[in-house]
Amino acid sequence: MNLILIPIVLPIAAALALLLICEKTKYIKELLAAGAAIVSLLAAANIFLQPPADLTLRWFGSAAFTLHADNLSAFLLLAVSLFSAAISVYSFSNPAKGPAKWFFFNLLMTQGFAAGAALADNMVAMLFFWEGLLVFLYTFIALSQNNHAARRTAMKAFLINGVTDLCLLVGITITAYIAGTASMSEIARNKLTLEYGWAVFAYVLLMIGAVSKAGAFPFHTWIPDAATDSSATFMAYVPAAIDKLLGIYFLARASVYLFALNQTMSLVLMTLGAVTILVAVMMAFVQKDYKRLLSYHAVSQTGYMILGIGTLNPIGIAGGLFHMINHATYKSCLFMTSGAVERQAGTTDLSKLGGLFRAMPVTGLCFVIAAAAISGIAPLNGFFSKELVYKGALDTGYTVFFIAAEIGSFLTLASFLKLGHSVYFGDRPENLKETKEAPFSMLLPMLTLAGICLAFGFGAELPLNWLIVPSLAGMSIPNPTMSGFHLDKLYFVSVIVILAAVINHLIGLAAGGGKADKASDHIHYAPVLKETYALAERRAFDIYELGMDKAVPFVSRLLFKADRFFDWAIDALPSGVAGFLGGSVNRFHNGSYPLYMALTLIGAVVYILLAGGLK
The missing domain is CATH 1.20.5 (Single alpha-helices involved in coiled-coils or other helix-helix interfaces)
Structure with a gap:
């Protein structure tokens, strides 16, 4: 078998084999799923280290089914395979994932179809894999819990993504008609311009499909519901990692590789990114549930990626792609910590938690590292990807987008100060006195992802030189100087943001009577914001x-x-x-x-x- 087929075929074959295994058997399903995911990861690593390769097959007579492993798609394939392997190991000891056979079936099918979408050069073939993911998104959520709420949220996710996928289908059809081919590599040789209406319409439809997959505003509303109605393992895998990777990957392909965008469309993208950052982070800040708070941050961080790509300059695009892999790393790790706490403490309600760092030190350490990374604290990876996005936004001359991103960073850190204080510090409730650390199978993936947050920081030379620069070169984007630690104005702005967030947390604690879960109430119930939040909680803004x-x-x-x-x-x-x-x-x-x-x-x-x- 050709090496490029292994990350697609092996997980799908293993998923089908799982259906033959009895649900009551122990560890066979887990070992099969983990084995298939790890072998696929090794194959993906091999593909990544080799020169760009193609595989062309014929389907439906004369149509070409081409898989193309260039620098960007091989990077994405490696990321998809890494998170699939991490989740397969993490799920060994997590009973809250639903029926094991169906969970691992959905996991492996999602991995195989995501790999196909990453490697597909023909947009029709990519759409086939993309739509397959929609089916497994529904079954993933619907089977995670045996109740009506899970099925309702599954249908909500299916319909929102189904409508936007229909936009993607029409956009691909128009693009292929204008270009005379559905091959992305052929279109890239003579990029389409937005000089006439049909090209603009096609790009907007492709953009809708991409940002919806990534979970951007206003297509994000199923994600917080899934945090409540599904499992932490699902959240750590699909909304935190796979959807972000694929959505931002295709947005970059469409915006830089297939089309030559103008300033108007650049402003549209940057505005969408800024609005996504602010709307979602404002909602995240006031949440009282561990997983639901993380889910809104999964939406908010998407805004940084869209903003970076929307700048259309090399630094901003690099920042968007770097933030894509960084976000998948620390957000998946954070959802894993929530799953560990839920398993050991029996709840994710912030008002019922506290003082767990002493009982769960490894989980707490992973949380601290991932929370600092997502908050953009140096020298962790999130600081460097956000720095690139900030610089890209400033280079456009529109300072308002930089300000929006910095406000998002302030509220992000404020949220995680509240979350960390509520869960891991302070006094431990009496009913949690006997709480113990999570099993090793849950800790190993968390430690691995926390380690990546550290390895991708400290100047970020490793990820930028090995992952991002080659990806930019594959899209014919010049290589700017990016890596290294810069004690410039942006660094000192980040220090000010950190101090402001700490002061805000202290004010919130004082206003909330010393209760960490109420540290956001002084903003939640402020004039005007109180009424706005009330409308949001009644789903008045949910399309x-x-x-x-x-x-x-x-x-x-x-x-x-x-x-x-x-x-x-x-x-x-x-x-x-x-x-x-x-x-x-x-x-x-x-x-x-x-x-x-x-x-x-x-x-x-x-x-x-x-x-x-x-x-």
Whole structure:
């Protein structure tokens, strides 16, 4: 078998083999899934280290099915395989994932289809893998818990992504028609421009499909619900890692590789990124549940990636791609810590937690590292990717986007000060006095990802030189000087942001009576914000809920009335008219000869008058 097929075929084959294994068997399912994921990771690493390669197969007669492992797609494949392997090991000892057989089936199928989407050069082939992921997104959530809420959230995720995937389908169709080919590498040789309407329409549809997959505003609303209604393992894998990787990957492909964007579209992307940062981080700051707080940050951090790519300058694009892999690393690690706490303490309610660092020191250490990374604290990896995004935003001349990103960083750190204090520090509740550390199978992936946060920091030379620079070169983007630690104005701004967040946390603690979970209440219940948050909590800004609760019932009633009208017009009205006419005719058929003669004469006169009028 060709090496490039292994990361696609092996996980899918192992997933199908899992269906033959009885649910009651111990460890066979786990070992098969972990083995397939790890072997696929080794194959992906081999592909990454080799020169770019292609594999072309024929399907449906003459259509070309091409897999293309260039620098960017090989990097993405390596990331997908890494997180799949990490989750497969993490899930060994986590009972909250739902039926084990179906969990690992969905995990491996998602891995295989994500690998296919990463390597596909033909956009139609990519769409096939992309749509397959939609099916497993639904089953992942629906089977994670045996209740109505999980199935409802699964349907919400399916419909939101299904509609945006339809946009992607139309966008791919128009792009392929304009370019005369569906091959991304061929289109890249002569990039499309936004000089006429159909090209603009095509790009906007591709952008919608990409940012929706990444979980950006306003297509994000299923993610916080999934945090509540599914498992931490699912959240650590799909919303935190796989969806972000694929969505931002294709956004970069479309924005830099396939199209030559203009300043207007650049502003659209940067605005979307800034709005996503601010809206989601404001919601994250006031959450009282461990997983739900993380879920909003999974949305907010997407904004930094979109903002970076939207700058259209090399530093900003590099920052967006670097933040993509950084976010997948620390956010997956953070969700793993939430799963460990949920398993050991039995809850993720911040008001019921506290003082767990002494009981779960390894989990607490991983949390501290990942939380510092996502908050952009030097010298961890998140600091350097955010620094590149900031510089890219400043280079555009639009300082407002830089300010929005810095506000997001302030609220991000404020959120994690609140979260860390609520869960790992302070007094431990009496019912948690016997809490112990999570099993080794859960700690190993957490430690690995926390280690990557450290390894990708301290100047970030390793990830930038080995991952990001080659990816930029594969898209013909010049290589700016990026790595290294810079004691410039941005560094001192980051120090000010850290101090402001700490001061805010102390003020919140004082206002909340010393309770860490209430450290955001002084902002949550501030004038104007209180009413805005209340509307948000009632889902007044949720496009899905607005549609399902208001638009869909209205349209349903309208269609029902239209259906009744057509039934009346087609059935009842003709029958009534025919009955009336039939009854009227029957009244004339009474056997009277003079009446028949009179009717005949009247008819003749009418005919003569009409005939004469026509002449």
